[in-house]
Amino acid sequence: MRAAGDGGLERFCSPGKGRGLRALQPFHVGDLLFSCPAYAYVLTVNERGNHCEYCFARKEGLSKCGRCKQAFYCNVECQVCIFINPHKQATRLPRPVQSQSESSQTSVNTWHSLARPEGGHAESVLGAGALEAAGLGQAQEAGCMETMGHLVRGKEDWPMHKLECSPMVVFGENWNPSETVRLTARILAKQKIHPERTPSEKLLAVKEFESHLEKLDNEKRDLIQSDVAALHHFYSKHLEFPDTDSLVVLFAQVNCNGFTIEDEELSHLGSAIFPDVALMNHSCCPNVIVTYKGTLAEVRAVQEISPGEEVFTSYIDLLYPTEDRNDRLRDSYFFTCQCQECTTKDKDKAKVEIRKLSDPPKAETIREMVRYARNVIEEFRRAKHYKSPSELLEICELSQEKMGSVFEDSNVYMLHMMYQAMGVCLYMQDWEGALRYGQKIIKPYSKHYPLYSLNVASMWLKLGRLYMGLEDKAAGEKALKKAIAIMEVAHGKDHPYISEIKQEIESH
Incomplete structure (x- = not known):
């Protein structure tokens, strides 16, 4: 099955993997294989005011919705687009979503969010009457209308922001659905008003997504049930829901097939569904990479690809050794990778490099330190939610001191905690401290990661x-x-x- 306009690719049955994407023509390093607009997406709450809710543009002088006063837009056009034309492409999940960086998700902050001056948000307001001023409002619900050059059929359009605008006003500070719940609500809305195949589904439809429902343990099932309850709680007045079993399947599909949209520093911007991108299988030595231009996903070659060759992306952060990578893949995506990187384990020794001492550490000592490293990484992930920056920095420093008795500085567990420490330094505006950590990180990063x-x-x-x-x-x-x-x-x-x-x- 070939995608219209993407004749160089086809969907096929990949041996041992199920569905996959295969090249029909050669692609060279840097070539764009295909792009895919988001089927549904949400801007993360933490970036409201910094990025446009519709096109994800990062700019100063954004205008906020006059009703909820929480959503920000470039201008009236972007606000109108999210109301009447959620499929229009502009110039620019708590549980597993495909992300380039495991470590970036656990850092405290990034330079961009820190460098912005306090109170830098614009005070211009797109009032609740902005839609009427643009020729919308009641006309949208009445039937067909023409605005901004688009002929729009009111009954087919769904005001995506309206899903949240009124509830945010009603719930106030109690408005707190997870990003996964927010994204799933938009998927349900999209399916209702656009039941036919979309430009995002040339090769794979959302309804075809794998859910792996039968592989979920009780903990994951309980989390999905909590999401279903939250969906009903926050959206019951604005959405028609399918039965509970169907919702459970949908949440499971989103968890396995969702993506995080990230900026140039891998800072989390939001979550999205890109069906055709989700068709690609995983490899720890991928031949393509996924980046984002606003809410458009772009897939480019990072290796030479020959006709007949399968197209692979990476679902996870590739910094870590084989055992850690496959633990993550089994937990989130329910498979074990059999790529060359995983079968040869060629890079594992360098990734878990041991300090060269006159009295080398025993094998059991090394195993104990690896267990400690994995535990402290998880401890830090949890601690971010309740400890102060100085306390977080102390965890980083103490763990590095302990691990440093056995591990080299280039060891990936050391690098992980250095990265976290760098993030804390950025948050505390300790630029010199952040720089020192970055200088230690960059050389081994360049060695451990793909080109x-x-x-x-x-x-x-x-x-x-x-x-x-x-x-x-x-x-x-x-x-x-x-x-x-x-x-x-x-x-x-x-x-x-x-x-x-x-x-x-x-x-x-």
């Missing part, structure tokens, strides 16, 4: 911006150019992020 890794690019980007902020222009420019070299392959040379970084270099 065109977004994790490496984002670290060069952080370092470059830190150098620039600390008035070391030469080092900053060098680091930013290293980030650009990777991003031109991963994001494409015309991506707005690259233009922004080049402007940063020129402005210093």
Whole structure:
């Protein structure tokens, strides 16, 4: 089955993997294989005011919805689009969603969110009457109308923000559905008003998603039941729900097939469903990479791909050794990877490098330290929700001190805690401390990750911006150019992020 307009690819039955995506023509490094608009998406609550709710553009001077005063838009056009045309592409999950960075999800913050001045949000307001001013309002519900060059049939359109706008006003501070619940609500709304196949489903329809329902343990089933209850609680007045069993299946599908949308520093922006992108199978040595231009997913080659070759992406952070990667894959996606990286384990020794001592540590000592490292990573993940930055930094420093008695600094468990410490330093505006950690991280990152890794690019980007902020222009420019070299392959040379970084270099 071939996608219209994407003749170089086809859906096929991949031996031992089920459905997959296969190349019908050669693709070279940096080539765009295909792009996929989001079937449904939500901006994360933490980025409201920094990014447009509709197109995800990051800019100053956003205008907020006059009713709920929580959603922000570039202008009336973006607000209108999210109400009447949720499929229009603009220029730009608590449980498993496909993300480039495991470590980025656990960092305290990123440079961008810290560098913004306090109170930098615009005070301009798109009032509740903004839609009427644009020629919408009651006309939307009455029938057909024409606005902004689009002929829109009212009964087919669903005001996506309206799903949340009124409830946010009603619930006030008690409005707290998870991102997965918010995304699932939008999927249900989309299915109701757009039951036919969408441009996001050229090769794979949402209804075809795997749920792996039979593989869920009791804990995961309980979490889904909690999500179902939250969906009813927050959206019952605005959505028609299928039966509970169908909702359980849908949540399971979202958990296995959802994506996190991330910015150039791998900071979490939101969650989305990209059906055709979800068709790709996983490999720990992928030949493509997924990046985002607003709410559009783009898939580019990071290796040479020959006709007949399967197209693989990575579902997880590739920093960690084989056992850790497969533990994550089994827990989140219910399979064990059999790629070359996993069968040979060639990189595992370097990833878990042991300190060279006159009296080498015994095998049991190493195993105990690996167990400690995994435990402290989980402890830190939980501690972020209730400990202060200084307490978090102490966890990082003490764990590094303990692990450092056995592990080299290039050991991935050491790197994980260094990355967390860097995030805490950024949050505390300790730029010199963040820079010191980044300088320790970048060389082993470049060794452990694939050649065109977004994790490496984002670290060069952080370092470059830190150098620039600390008035070391030469080092900053060098680091930013290293980030650009990777991003031109991963994001494409015309991506707005690259233009922004080049402007940063020129402005210093």
